Amino acid sequence: MGRDSAMRSIxxxxxxxxxxxxxxxxxxxxxxxxxxxxxxRGTLLxxxxxxxxxxxxxxxxxxxxxxxxxxxxxxxxxxxxxGGYLQASPExxxxxxxxxxxxxIFQVTRSFRAGERGQxxxxxxxxxxxxxxxxxxxxxxxxxxxxxQTLLGxxxxxxxxxxxxxxxxxxxxxxxxxxxxxxxxxxxxxxxxPSGFDESDRDEWLNLLLATRVEPQLGVDRPEIxxxxxxxxxxxxxxxRSPLGYEVAERFEMYYRGVELANGFHELTDAVEQRRRFExxxxxxxxxxxxxxxxxxxxxxxxxxxxxxxxxxxxxxxxLVTLALGGTEIGDVMAFPxx
Amino acid sequence: xxxxxxxxxxxxxxxxxxxxxxxxxxxNFRKPGKGNALYECKLKNLVRGxxxxxxxxxxxxxxxxxxxxxxxxxxxxxxxMFVFMNNVTYxxxxxxxxxxxxxxxxxxxxxxxxxxxxxxxxxxxTPPNHVILKVEYAEPTARGNTATxxxxxxxxxxxxxxxxPAFVNTGDYLRIDTRTGEYIERxxxxx
Numbered sequence: 001m002g003r004d005s006a007m008r009s010i011x012x013x014x015x016x017x018x019x020x021x022x023x024x025x026x027x028x029x030x031x032x033x034x035x036x037x038x039x040x041r042g043t044l045l046x047x048x049x050x051x052x053x054x055x056x057x058x059x060x061x062x063x064x065x066x067x068x069x070x071x072x073x074x075x076x077x078x079x080x081x082x083g084g085y086l087q088a089s090p091e092x093x094x095x096x097x098x099x100x101x102x103x104x105i106f107q108v109t110r111s112f113r114a115g116e117r118g119q120x121x122x123x124x125x126x127x128x129x130x131x132x133x134x135x136x137x138x139x140x141x142x143x144x145x146x147x148x149q150t151l152l153g154x155x156x157x158x159x160x161x162x163x164x165x166x167x168x169x170x171x172x173x174x175x176x177x178x179x180x181x182x183x184x185x186x187x188x189x190x191x192x193x194p195s196g197f198d199e200s201d202r203d204e205w206l207n208l209l210l211a212t213r214v215e216p217q218l219g220v221d222r223p224e225i226x227x228x229x230x231x232x233x234x235x236x237x238x239x240x241r242s243p244l245g246y247e248v249a250e251r252f253e254m255y256y257r258g259v260e261l262a263n264g265f266h267e268l269t270d271a272v273e274q275r276r277r278f279e280x281x282x283x284x285x286x287x288x289x290x291x292x293x294x295x296x297x298x299x300x301x302x303x304x305x306x307x308x309x310x311x312x313x314x315x316x317x318x319x320l321v322t323l324a325l326g327g328t329e330i331g332d333v334m335a336f337p338x339x
Numbered sequence: 340x341x342x343x344x345x346x347x348x349x350x351x352x353x354x355x356x357x358x359x360x361x362x363x364x365x366x367n368f369r370k371p372g373k374g375n376a377l378y379e380c381k382l383k384n385l386v387r388g389x390x391x392x393x394x395x396x397x398x399x400x401x402x403x404x405x406x407x408x409x410x411x412x413x414x415x416x417x418x419x420m421f422v423f424m425n426n427v428t429y430x431x432x433x434x435x436x437x438x439x440x441x442x443x444x445x446x447x448x449x450x451x452x453x454x455x456x457x458x459x460x461x462x463x464x465t466p467p468n469h470v471i472l473k474v475e476y477a478e479p480t481a482r483g484n485t486a487t488x489x490x491x492x493x494x495x496x497x498x499x500x501x502x503x504p505a506f507v508n509t510g511d512y513l514r515i516d517t518r519t520g521e522y523i524e525r526x527x528x529x530x
Binding site: 072073074075076114115116117118119121192193194195196197204207208210211212215233235253260263288289290 | 345346367368369370371372373374375376377378379392393394395396397398399
């Protein structure tokens with residue numbers, strides 16, 4: 001028996017299959033997920049690692065706590081007593097590895113985002129992130145699609161532009177509609193507008209409509225990759241001109257059954273533009289009454305040195321496992337959410 | 340009074356909006372990866388019992404509502420007012436017919452209920468889940484017709500009418516589920 005098949009036959013024998021689940025509502029030490037779920041989660045993690053190893057990726061590890069973090073408008077980092085931030089994603093350090101010469105790298109790690117708790121959110125969660133030098137937007141989407149097919153057993157993903165999804169669900173042009181037009185569409189669709197909402201901000205309207213009306217319709221019967229986001233939501237992605245003449249971000253997101261699973265970028269390599277975007281984020285944070293974050297000089301230095309042309313992607317592993325195992329919330333597949 | 344931030348929002352929170360107390364019965368956190376967080380709340384108006392859907396952005400706040408619940412004895416009814424007494428402080432509370440709602444059907448002098456107050460003003464009253472009440476009048480049933488699946492209306496000592504099996508007679512004591520208003524079984528006597 002070869003080593004691989006020996007490994008597989010060990011995996012086929014369930015260690016936890018007969019264990020009676022202890023009700024976490026009655027015993028506060030007990031995990032919220034069943035041991036069977038956790039065992040199957042472990043098997044999926046091994047399949048995921050094999051997927052990347054088969055394609056020549058190197059598994060890396062980077063710090064969880066660091067003095068710098070990527071400034072994001074809508075992600076609140078957790079500060080650590082004594083200085084530094086728990087990382088909200090491993091992107092900053094993985095890009096430093098790429099600038100130092102790494103070619104194809106992946107990582108399975110924990111990420112931390114303050115205040116994010118819900119059926120599909122936990123302040124601490126497992127993220128899978130990978131980069132491959134030489135990949136453009138479409139190669140990046142191909143790789144993500146292949147991974148989803150392997151782990152979820154789903155058919156080829158649909159590919160839809162951000163603009164197409166808005167036309168399909170709401171009959172409006174996401175790239176050219178004015179805030180007033182977006183407001184009208186929201187009203188017609190019966191979307192509850194949150195109080196304190198900035199009605200003059202196009203991106204606020206787009207995010208609201210995406211979250212409440214577009215997302216639930218995405219990836220209904222098979223995964224769906226949304227790409228070509230508005231340039232104003234480019235984050236760390238390259239911006240190009242779309243066939244229709246709009247400036248769009250080479251950013252993509254995978255959805256399955258209305259659940260956002262992964263976010264990828266054909267990575268911006270221009271350090272000057274990246275600094276400008278980070279400054280814009282900090283200005284917007286300040287305007288929103290939140291603390292600006294320190295400029296991630298180590299990442300900008302890596303980009304100045306030379307970040308090779310590449311595409312990267314990150315995937316919420318807890319959500320993927322939830323969908324793969326037929327759960328409804330990530331607490332079904334996480335041992336101790338809420339701890 | 341506590342101020343709740345969106346990150347404190349959860350099921351079971353009691354909050355006030357425009358001076359009205361609400362119970363958060365559902366809270367759904369929704370957030371696209373790079374987009375703004377939305378806190379979709381279903382709020383139950385504790386005065387009227389109606390539902391309100393409200394969505395909040397991260398960083399917004401709601402004031403805590405001073406709502407408390409305690410055991411209170413039902414004393415008596417005076418026209419349209421129902422009088423209760425806090426078992427510990429002996430403070431008395433008067434509730435209107437609207438505030439008592441369907442609970443009037445099960446209220447018997449001396450019964451221990453659960454009273455909810457907002458800023459010490461009564462909101463609602465909940466009787467025990469199971470109560471035993473005497474049948475004031477039941478239509479006599481033809482001899483032999485003792486099938487249990489046949490229901491007939493019977494009048495209780497509180498004045499309420501409920502459906503009971505054919506074998507129930509005037510003067511019987513019945514155990515009733517106050518949440519559904521349904522007959523459970525015949526009891527041996529008053530509690």
